[in-house]
Amino acid sequence: MIIHVDGIPEQGISLEGEEPSELLALEQSAEFHPAGPLSYDLYAQLVDGMLIVRGSLSAEMKGCCARCTQIFSTTVTDSGFLRDYSDLQGVEEVDVTEDLREAIILNLPRFPLCDEACKGLCPQCGKNLNEGPCGCSKGEDGGAWDALNSLNL
Structure with a gap:
């Protein structure tokens, strides 16, 4: 997105x-892929020779749940987008595209979940527990700790 500096009135402009x-x-993320355009509602103003851009951004993304591996959609937002661009001597336009992209990327969840209540996959058979219980035994054994529990030290 290009902002033409010479076209900004003194009171600022809404974009x-x-x-x-x-x-x-x-390219480097297997967890998220864009599912729609990046929407922005910004306000740009020149203050003491600097361009101040603030507002909100949102983008629809598709991700892979970290618990059950199902694909889900989520809206990633940044309601506090704020950037300043200084050293505008002789500059007619400022490209804020990379800053918009960066703001959305920084707001992606680090542990993506399809739902906070996601039950994940059964560790024994791999069935998605959100679809119902599996047939695996849920005995009182120690599981991975059985071998260590049987040691006589």
């Missing part, structure tokens, strides 16, 4: 719109 989903392509 609303969308950027294409390709902007959010995350």
